[in-house]
Amino acid sequence: YPLFEYFENWCQDENRHGDFFTAILKSRPEMINDWQAKLWSRFFCLSVYITMYLNDHQRSAFYESLGLNTTQFNQHVIIETNKSTARIFPEVPDHENPEFFKKLDYLVELNTKVINIGRMQVPGFVKAVLRAPLIERMVAEVFQLFIMTPIRAGSVDMEAELRAQTVY
Template structure:
């Protein structure tokens, strides 16, 4: 599973890529270069001032005791925590690569937008580096340059990048802050020092989400019309289902934190859904009993899928997941008051 680097730390082989693993993206840089931010110019400049201040510049400094946190984790809990670190590191590194490339490609033609993407790439690089250094405490690390070179890139049109990354950043904020607040009240469940950094960490995620919400407000067509509403519902469904499936596979990890994985997921969904309702004209009806029921059917089929390898044996479980995903997507949404840019 790993390749030797030196006598203490080894490169960990990347996990097999599936629909649930983080991906690397590329996009239409020419279209991005022509985005107009005039509708939100004042708010955008205020956000840039926050980015320039860089509130978290000194907030990701490891204490002397930090490396010792790895020694306290053993067995399956150790493996699950490493898996959590790897998924998070790859996700952050993916954001860094995308944001930095966008900034480089559009800098000469849209310097204001490029500046925002460059700040976000700075934050994501800081997060990925911190996570990879934490993995090194377990005598493992990810070969990030090789990952950048060898990873398959998925092309997304800019509007899909906006939908997906807005949701990813906002749901990341609510995931981190929910865990942080819980562990504030139950410090005995803080199984590793990493979680003490989550409050500052999630503020970066929140600013990134605000950045993409401003872009969408500046392009009213991105949130207007039935086609846009269908895409919004598609990405909400995709992000929620993916998170629920991933968290259900890590139930023991969340139990060690004193959390019920399903209760935690639903709380994050509610907060993300409410936040998305400030930008988008539709959100999912996650309070419908059918929503949770269909998620659970996806979990059951995903568990069965992991136990079989033959494509024909996997097909019924894949179809069940696809069917329930479709039912969530097609369920009547909840309408918000958002209609145009504000």
Template sequence: MVTSVPKPTLDVSESKTKALKENILTPRFYTTDFETAAKLDLSAQDSEFQAMLAEMRADYNRHHFVRDETFDRSWENLTGEARQAFIDYLERSCVSEFSGFLLFKELSRKLKDRNPVLSEMFHLMARDEARHAGFLNKAMGDFGSTMDLAYLTKNRVYTFFPIEWVIYTVYLSEKIGYWRYIIIYRHLEKHPENQFYPLFRYFESWCQDENRHGDIFKALLRSQPKLWQTWQSRLWSRFFLLTVFATHTLTVHERTGFYNVLGIDATEFDREVIRKTNETAARAFPSVLDTEHPQFFDRLHRCSDLNLQMSEIDRSSQPKWVKKLRKLPLQLSIIGHLVRIYLTKGIDAEALKGTVR
């Protein structure tokens, strides 16, 4: 049975309403074409699915996400920009994990009688995502910022994605999540003096869940020839890589205060996560981005600078229509940089498969 997320109480305060304001970086809630999902033929990756299903049933992390006595203290020592950046990190992470839980749970329910293997796989992934969301929500409680997940379920807007888009984007979300967690974990192993909150000790097992989920979606992707054997799939692969990487760059540079407390340079962290995720995606996608192109990170970081300028405009006291006018050229500049990155020649990942790297 899917583990239910504990239903926390929520004081719907002004600060909470503002924290969940919709913008381009806010995690979305998704729905999809369940009829098409039910018809997916998994036979091309049957052995991989059976092996991963056995691993998911084993549930290696079932006893991992339990808070210990190290959480039982005041966290008022974390103040100012760093505190707000960390709360923002927890909130967006919680919403993202809970979004995955809802999508996987619904896929499991709708596919139960049509595609039982895939239904069980989504059922078990929903279990993991629920644990993550619940654990993050309890962490927010330590900072006076718990979230009513039941309220979010009923009141947030759901975005429709075709199942093909879901496969691309969830694969990338899980793999980039793996690299974010493991890089932070390894850094704090070397610099334990910067581990200001016990949550980070859980990141090693956490990223194992992310990695397993990513491998499941890799098998899903490779079971569908149209997702990796066509010219359209090459365009879609690079498009979704670019959207995920751009979102990551903008988000990381909005939270520099958080990374500074960890002793991590936000820009270098962003580069490493993107490079590692792009390299990993080359094992699943037919085409990936050229992250070593001299303009790749330069243009992404220009987008980040422009996004920070727009945030400054949003915080001003000017009328909304003035803010929109001031932000328009900045938004067009961001689009221009992203189009230039997308039009840069990609890397043929299929040609690299089977080579020693």
């Protein structure tokens, strides 16, 4: 299919972007070695994983039409992405914690309910009242994912003399 002629090049571009980003961060270890970097890296990973998981489950018919199980596919993508990000980020979410994917699946359930309320033929304020406890629960679940003990990761493996130097 013609679309797939571009797929390999696109994947290679994404890999090069990741390699470039990694090189920049490894050359500036002060950017990834403090407590703020740990919090931001976990926040970034969780934001990406949760968004992907919820969006893809809304489109599960597409994945199933390709013969894929949406949940298994998304979990595989998260595991592989987490391995990649762990090479540079100081902390990443612990996807091996039994609660991790349970919480993501629960978020899918809650999100589906929120979407279904949005489709109801009732006034907007009724929808807001019905959605409020679900959204509160979603926020609580996301917070629990965020405070879950992370995987300590990252690597600053460049020798001092090999680090990028400013040239004037």
